[in-house]
Amino acid sequence: MAESFRNGNPLVPQLGRIINIVEETPDIKTFYITTDQGKPFTPLPGQLAMLSLLNVGEAMFSITSQGPEHLEISIKKVGTLTEAFHEAEVGQTVGIRGPYGNGFPLEMFYGKDVLFIGGGIGLAPVRSLINYCIEHRDKFGHLWIIYGARSPADLCFKKDLFENWPKVENCRVDVTVDKGDDTWTGHEGFVPAFVEELKPTPQGRVAVTCGPPIMIKFVLQVLEKLGFKDDQIVTTLEMRMKCGIGKCGRCNLGSKYVCLDGPVFTLAQLKELPNEY
Amino acid sequence: MLKVKRDKLPQVLSVWSEEAVVYTPQEEDGVSTFRPWTGQAEVTFKPGSTVLPPKELFFPRTEEMYRYRVEGQAAFLEELSLPQQKCVLVGVRSCDARSLLLLDDVFLTKGYVDEFYRRRRENTLVVALACREALDTCFCTSLGVDPARAEGVDIQAWEKDDGYLLQATSERGKALLDKVGTLLTEVSEEPPAGARPSLEVDPEGVTEKLQRMFEHPFWDDLWHKCVGCAACTFLCPTCHCFDIQSENRGNEGFKFRCWDSCMFAEYTRMAGGHNPRPTRKERVRNRILHKLRYFPERYGKLGCVGCGRCLERCPVHMDITKIIQAIKEVALDG
Numbered sequence A: 001m002a003e004s005f006r007n008g009n010p011l012v013p014q015l016g017r018i019i020n021i022v023e024e025t026p027d028i029k030t031f032y033i034t035t036d037q038g039k040p041f042t043p044l045p046g047q048l049a050m051l052s053l054l055n056v057g058e059a060m061f062s063i064t065s066q067g068p069e070h071l072e073i074s075i076k077k078v079g080t081l082t083e084a085f086h087e088a089e090v091g092q093t094v095g096i097r098g099p100y101g102n103g104f105p106l107e108m109f110y111g112k113d114v115l116f117i118g119g120g121i122g123l124a125p126v127r128s129l130i131n132y133c134i135e136h137r138d139k140f141g142h143l144w145i146i147y148g149a150r151s152p153a154d155l156c157f158k159k160d161l162f163e164n165w166p167k168v169e170n171c172r173v174d175v176t177v178d179k180g181d182d183t184w185t186g187h188e189g190f191v192p193a194f195v196e197e198l199k200p201t202p203q204g205r206v207a208v209t210c211g212p213p214i215m216i217k218f219v220l221q222v223l224e225k226l227g228f229k230d231d232q233i234v235t236t237l238e239m240r241m242k243c244g245i246g247k248c249g250r251c252n253l254g255s256k257y258v259c260l261d262g263p264v265f266t267l268a269q270l271k272e273l274p275n276e277y
Numbered sequence B: 001m002l003k004v005k006r007d008k009l010p011q012v013l014s015v016w017s018e019e020a021v022v023y024t025p026q027e028e029d030g031v032s033t034f035r036p037w038t039g040q041a042e043v044t045f046k047p048g049s050t051v052l053p054p055k056e057l058f059f060p061r062t063e064e065m066y067r068y069r070v071e072g073q074a075a076f077l078e079e080l081s082l083p084q085q086k087c088v089l090v091g092v093r094s095c096d097a098r099s100l101l102l103l104d105d106v107f108l109t110k111g112y113v114d115e116f117y118r119r120r121r122e123n124t125l126v127v128a129l130a131c132r133e134a135l136d137t138c139f140c141t142s143l144g145v146d147p148a149r150a151e152g153v154d155i156q157a158w159e160k161d162d163g164y165l166l167q168a169t170s171e172r173g174k175a176l177l178d179k180v181g182t183l184l185t186e187v188s189e190e191p192p193a194g195a196r197p198s199l200e201v202d203p204e205g206v207t208e209k210l211q212r213m214f215e216h217p218f219w220d221d222l223w224h225k226c227v228g229c230a231a232c233t234f235l236c237p238t239c240h241c242f243d244i245q246s247e248n249r250g251n252e253g254f255k256f257r258c259w260d261s262c263m264f265a266e267y268t269r270m271a272g273g274h275n276p277r278p279t280r281k282e283r284v285r286n287r288i289l290h291k292l293r294y295f296p297e298r299y300g301k302l303g304c305v306g307c308g309r310c311l312e313r314c315p316v317h318m319d320i321t322k323i324i325q326a327i328k329e330v331a332l333d334g
């Protein structure tokens, strides 16, 4: 539950500020956010934050990582607010409220091998879970990260992909790009086809996938082909959101509110809900 | 039973006005709505509910949430004080009284409490007025609402030719009656029977039926005549969707919320243009499913109170009672 109900109103943000900015790709930057009282709140992997520039706007973002004193949020430049964030500099005051959403169902992963499949900025929510699994390494089996982006320049979290994660014990990282360039020596091709080539087995394994809707759609088909059952597959949804607390009605999927009951669902749960996302 | 003579009612309201704003149904530009009573000698209650439901007294059409000021990289936020005003709402019909209980489910349960709403609810006493007469569009009894006895209110009133019978239904209601004790008389009259709406529909089983009808061709025709005006949702006493916007002037402004409607295309459209409910088909389906399936699934009761506002005011006569009937008549295999 939100910890900071200032004046009792959960729709009023705390003020925080940007203390570091990492340029991930030409259109994605990661912002480190803290407040005068330290970390705004302590989210579970997969939870969300409503982040605002007060005179521009407010939108929902996944919390991709956290430290003892800050939260990390990766923002892709797509419109008014996200462009304004890309122009912001260290020291900028922001509004932040949360944590929102259910986060990943950790119990489901304990003792299992975990397969992470991400595309583009879709790695952002998954990354919070990857980092959690690494921090609590003995609670999880083999970790396997399969990630792709449009081009080498569009690969997000390069330091994690090429330095940090491959060093983790019993962890494998496979990266692909839709189209390489002169310097690219890695795999070329779309994520779903790459997964099919790599043939992860479903025994004792849970799969988590997040990315553009079209990628998710084909990844789900591949996983099904490989023998993964609906209750072994977890994904996260995006719907338009305003309140983040299950009141404004905007993000409903049947009788569920994605901001509160999601954004993380197993494929089995999704199939029970109206196909309206 | 206590009774207030018709000509004494203004005095009762006047006493209550000493400590609270008293709202009564009044016409404004020909549209009836709850307005502050300002001493009018004539207080009348027309049959049926007001055109605009009382929800706006608890969940205003627009509500400022906080103010801000930006100076370079710095920003300052000023919170607004929570509503303090005490209110007495007089003349609420049973259907609308039920609607407030449904809004309570939305704003006060499931993990988060909407503090603005809670304060307004707590600061407001509700005096319900039984219906002697139903409108052609009323079908409250079909939803289990009793036109002669409202749920969750503080005082129940019944209109007689020469005055009003009054019964406190909460402690706070009793205190309110005590305050005007000298204007009331103890009578041995019985409350009159409530209205019997002629419009009826049996919603039994409709939620379960709809759980199997999301993809049904039923929805393919229903929406064609809908013009997407959203009158149905704005007038509905249980619709609660809102948008959050800011009003920005230079380097300062305020954040507010305002009513919104799932009947608008913009409502669900996402950055990038993708819209999970792209046409009026999906939007009409969502409104009907929200009232009859999603709300019951989430809160355990139907989201319609049978007030009839939507069917009376829809420019193309979309009629939820006919829709319920039609859903019940759909043949499903298996």
Ligand SMILES: Cc1cc2nc3c(=O)[nH]c(=O)nc-3n(C[C@H](O)[C@H](O)[C@H](O)COP(=O)(O)OP(=O)(O)OC[C@H]3O[C@@H](n4cnc5c(N)ncnc54)[C@H](O)[C@@H]3O)c2cc1C
Binding pocket: A048, A057, A059, A060, A061, A062, A063, A074, A075, A076, A077, A078, A079, A080, A081, A082, A083, A121, A124, A125, A237, A238, A239, A240, A241, A263, B270, B271, B272, B273
């Ligand atoms: C649960 C959830 C988690 C999210 N997590 C993240 C996250 O971690 N990182 C992140 O960056 N975003 C995330 N988002 C999305 C984020 O909320 C939106 O990107 C943001 O609201 C856009 O706001 P804006 O003001 O910049 O865009 P707006 O100005 O509101 O709209 C953008 C406009 O620009 C155009 N446009 C926008 N996107 C595209 C596109 N992809 N292609 C072409 N044209 C486009 C369209 O005309 C659109 O109307 C998440 C959303 C949800 C619901």
Ligand code: SF4
Binding pocket: B225, B226, B227, B228, B229, B230, B231, B232, B233, B263, B313, B314, B315, B316, B317, B318
């Ligand atoms: S009032 Fe009628 S026409 Fe207007 S949005 Fe509702 S159903 Fe459609």
Ligand code: SF4
Binding pocket: B232, B235, B236, B237, B238, B239, B291, B303, B304, B305, B306, B307, B308, B309, B310, B311, B320
């Ligand atoms: S759906 Fe129509 S009849 Fe039912 S409560 Fe809303 S406005 Fe009244």
Ligand code: FES
Binding pocket: A240, A241, A242, A243, A244, A245, A246, A247, A248, A249, A250, A251, A252, A257, A258, A259, A260
């Ligand atoms: S964003 Fe308001 S209900 Fe989900």
